[in-house]
Amino acid sequence: xxxxxxxxxxxxxxxxxxxRELLPExxxxxxxxxxxxxxxxxxxxxxxxxxxxxxCPQLALRIVER
Amino acid sequence: xxxxxxxxxxxxxxxxxxGPALLRGIADGPSLAAHRERYGALPRLSLSELGDLVGDVGxxxxxxxxxxxxxxxxxxxxxxxxxxxxxxxxxxxxxxxDMALALTRPHLVLDGAYxxxxxxxxxxxxxxxPGDRPVAAERMRAALRERPERLxxxxxxxxxxxxxxxxxxxxxxxxxxxxxxVTAWQPxxxxxxxxxxxxxxxxxxWAHVGLLVLRGTADYRRLGTTAExxxxxxxxxxxxxxxxxxxxxxGSPLRDVLPxxxxxxxxxxxxxxxxxxxxxxxxxRVSVPGLQTLGIPLGAGVVLxxxxxxxxxxxxxxxxxxxxGQSAGRCGPCLNxxxxxxxxxxxxxxxxxxxxxxxxxxxLVVRRGACAHPDGTSRxxxxxxxxxxxxxxxxxxxxxxxxxxxxxx
Numbered sequence: 452x453x454x455x456x457x458x459x460x461x462x463x464x465x466x467x468x469x470x471r472e473l474l475p476e477x478x479x480x481x482x483x484x485x486x487x488x489x490x491x492x493x494x495x496x497x498x499x500x501x502x503x504x505x506x507c508p509q510l511a512l513r514i515v516e517r
Numbered sequence: 518x519x520x521x522x523x524x525x526x527x528x529x530x531x532x533x534x535x536g537p538a539l540l541r542g543i544a545d546g547p548s549l550a551a552h553r554e555r556y557g558a559l560p561r562l563s564l565s566e567l568g569d570l571v572g573d574v575g576x577x578x579x580x581x582x583x584x585x586x587x588x589x590x591x592x593x594x595x596x597x598x599x600x601x602x603x604x605x606x607x608x609x610x611x612x613x614x615d616m617a618l619a620l621t622r623p624h625l626v627l628d629g630a631y632x633x634x635x636x637x638x639x640x641x642x643x644x645x646x647p648g649d650r651p652v653a654a655e656r657m658r659a660a661l662r663e664r665p666e667r668l669x670x671x672x673x674x675x676x677x678x679x680x681x682x683x684x685x686x687x688x689x690x691x692x693x694x695x696x697x698x699v700t701a702w703q704p705x706x707x708x709x710x711x712x713x714x715x716x717x718x719x720x721x722x723w724a725h726v727g728l729l730v731l732r733g734t735a736d737y738r739r740l741g742t743t744a745e746x747x748x749x750x751x752x753x754x755x756x757x758x759x760x761x762x763x764x765x766x767x768g769s770p771l772r773d774v775l776p777x778x779x780x781x782x783x784x785x786x787x788x789x790x791x792x793x794x795x796x797x798x799x800x801x802r803v804s805v806p807g808l809q810t811l812g813i814p815l816g817a818g819v820v821l822x823x824x825x826x827x828x829x830x831x832x833x834x835x836x837x838x839x840x841x842g843q844s845a846g847r848c849g850p851c852l853n854x855x856x857x858x859x860x861x862x863x864x865x866x867x868x869x870x871x872x873x874x875x876x877x878x879x880x881l882v883v884r885r886g887a888c889a890h891p892d893g894t895s896r897x898x899x900x901x902x903x904x905x906x907x908x909x910x911x912x913x914x915x916x917x918x919x920x921x922x923x924x925x926x
Binding site for chain 2: 460461462464482483487513
């Protein structure tokens with residue numbers, strides 16, 4: 452099975468930071484508040500990752516297969 | 518946001534040296550009549566014949582990524598009728614090879630695109646002209662007016678901005694949105710202009726396609742090496758002289774196009790490229806994998822030689838100031854990170870900041886944008902850190918081996 456990861460639509464992202472709230476396991480914030488994705492979306496994180504994708508006010512987050 | 522001017526201006530004038538293939542016989546002039554006199558009529562090829570031509574010689578894209586053209590062609594022809602794009606928006610000020618082709622060999626470029634359009638059954642051909650090189654743009658328009666083909670070509674003019682030539686930015690321009698990069702969820706060859714497969718390449722790549730169609734693979738393989746047949750264009754800029762465009766055989770020594778006894782370091786690959794010592798430059802060969810191994814990827818074929826006595830730290834700092842101002846300003850990490858990086862780098866030049874902060878900011882911007890602008894900027898800075906430890910130490914002590922640090926005005 453191919454690995455899943457989070458991909459950010461950078462021009463759309465406005466650093467609202469909800470992804471960090473919902474998925475702290477693999478999302479950190481840079482000094483300006485933009486997400487830094489630090490790991491893969493593993494099976495146990497999949498539900499939370501989907502929630503983060505749905506919650507993003509800019510719809511700037513996607514789960515992609517690598 | 519600063520708007521620092523480019524330390525290397527977009528040239529009004531360039532010197533195009535005659536070469537062994539693309540730039541052969543440029544003294545004939547750029548007319549269609551002279552072009553047909555030299556090359557004869559444009560043969561009509563099937564898609565599989567075209568695929569065999571570009572696959573046989575392993576043609577790679579000349580925009581900087583060196584992506585295999587045959588792979589792109591296969592992807593673009595897997596679905597609906599593809600859109601074709603000839604990209605002459607050379608956003609990098611230190612690169613003038615596509616400008617050189619527009620001035621001297623516009624019909625070789627167009628032959629590549631028209632042959633592909635016929636082979637692919639494309640009904641849509643776009644030519645993207647540079648907004649800041651008006652003479653080259655006008656020469657290309659004149660060449661288009663000479664063409665007898667019935668396929669209508671749509672002309673576009675790119676913004677005079679570093680990132681305007683980036684593939685997704687060009688797709689945006691073609692869809693009449695601002696000429697700036699956006700996130701590509703799929704390659705342009707799969708889903709580009711209005712979601713159609715889009716075969717987008719720069720002028721040099723199309724000129725190589727044209728040459729292959731007109732002359733065949735055996736002729737193409739006369740030059741270069743077995744592993745890397747053919748030639749490539751290089752733009753060589755030295756301090757205080759007009760940029761020169763050379764056509765060299767792949768595998769040939771880079772020093773052939775460098776001024777003798779310069780003995781100073783240079784940048785290979787342009788503003789998004791890498792610093793190389795004089796020693797590395799003198800033993801390097803012009804080869805995509807070869808230069809990759811040396812840690813100085815060829816990119817779009819730019820060689821910048823600031824010359825003896827100029828300070829590589831100051832030049833890097835000026836380039837990064839400029840690149841920070843050239844950000845489209847849409848992606849947060851680039852919008853915020855590049856000015857921070859430029860400022861940290863200035864600190865290194867003035868000896869007030871350690872390199873740790875610079876390294877940290879480089880790591881923070883890479884792979885975090887819609888385009889590779891932050892990645893390229895960070896590549897140049899990292900190469901400076903690797904290549905000039907002694908100079909950096911000298912600046913930290915308040916000195917500079919090259920010349921006194923000028924106070925920024």
